[in-house]
Amino acid sequence: MATNGYRNRIITVANQKGGVGKTTTAINLATALAAIGEKVLIVDLDPQGNASTGLGIGRNNREHSSYDLLMGTHSVSETVQETAVPNLHIIPSTMDLLGFEMEISQATDRVFRLRKALISTQAFEYSYILVDCPPSFNLLTMNAMAAAHSVLVPLQCEFFALEGLSQLLETVKQIRGTVNPQLDIQGIVLTMFDARNNLAQQVVNDVRTHLGEKVYHTLIPRNVRVSEAPSYGKPAILYDLKCAGSQAYLQLASEVIQRERQRLAA
Template sequence: MKHQGFGPVTAVANQKGGVGKTTTSINLAASLAALDQRVLLIDLDPQGNSTSGLGVDQKQVESGTYDVLMGEVLLADALITTDCDRLFLLPATMDLAGAEVELVNEQGREQRMQNAFAGFQGEPFDHVIIDCPPALSLLTVNALTASDFVMVTLQTEFYAMEGLTQLMDSIRRIRSGLNPDLNMEGILLTMVDRRNNLSVQVEQDVRAYFGSQVYENTIPRNVRLSEAPSFGVPVMYHDVKSKGAQAYLAVAQELMHRRSI
């Protein structure tokens, strides 16, 4: 799927919360921007953590993802700049929490995000990153229907594999019904602690099962990564030398290498 004016669209997804999905969305987008890519981050999570994580107050946003999904505002008119060079944001507003209920009986409800990309008038983007809600919801289906790739974040913990089969089944269903061009970008292991035997074992198990689908680079547990959202900046703007910042830069480079950019 190619949207005019946009490079590859990547949905960052996992129906489990607390697995580094929003952290990855923010910091992968910022890292790609640091590599001279023009990037759009779409906050499709009603919690709005990608929005606040870039220093934007939801209450001050005039229009955002909700308005675009409802067809009330054009995508190009809802984008805002961020303090990060080459990184733009489609913010989540408080109204987004009600979008699923409002859309449930609407025809073509799964394609609202896809339709928003059509007819885009503006400077082209090299990458689009979509931060999905932590659920296999209508909003997540919208993201996957509009995307070229899906990246799954997976925390290296005891229940890491729980629910992953369900997510993979959902991806297959969307590929067969709504978006045949959806590709598995890969699985990104997050909150990795190689001092912890369980974390090491989970990583080994995931790599043994999924093979090359798993990113070579991983995201470590890192204090600077945890602190950055409270400052409203990606971790590289908080401490570029931190292990977290360097890890996401490496993941961004690996993504570009995988796609031969």
């Protein structure tokens, strides 16, 4: 499926703006992919560790983490943990990531640490690897984009959405021109959509007008059950499969796989 030494599909889930549903999308898309038979790994690169918490991995149960993976002291197999979701594993995050940039600022391979770690036998067994980034552009995000085949962008249906999106697209362009020429936009996922809000529909129309087929057809609605799920250490799809948010993420997973098939057939 992959190129450049990989045997899987690595997707970075990123947005420099916080509060757009980035981690929620990473968790639930990964769960949905696992539910339809794919073997999936999440790499939590956010020092806040919300993806890890949202999948039920408590802070006291993160003996080895993505920090250890990036520092090269532990491998994928030594840092990966099972979740309550069959076929879904995670490399959890710890606050140690806050010091990563300072510790390796002089290293010549500082941007390629994640790429090196994921070109391994242990990583090859996953058909999809989703990397959850911090809500900022720093060395962790650069590592994620340098390692990935594509970037999936959750975009909140709000007034300033397009402004933030243009900044992110420029970042992807810069990474493509410097450290990862194969990096592409996997797609734009519109999140927190409220059909009762005229402005939200206007944002949807504007984004589709500007980016066309890069925007997924699936709209992720504002949904109380999706918001509640992380406090129980569960993805929404496990917490309440029938809620509108869970159904939307299952639909999104189908769209992601369909796009991958189209890409391979091209």
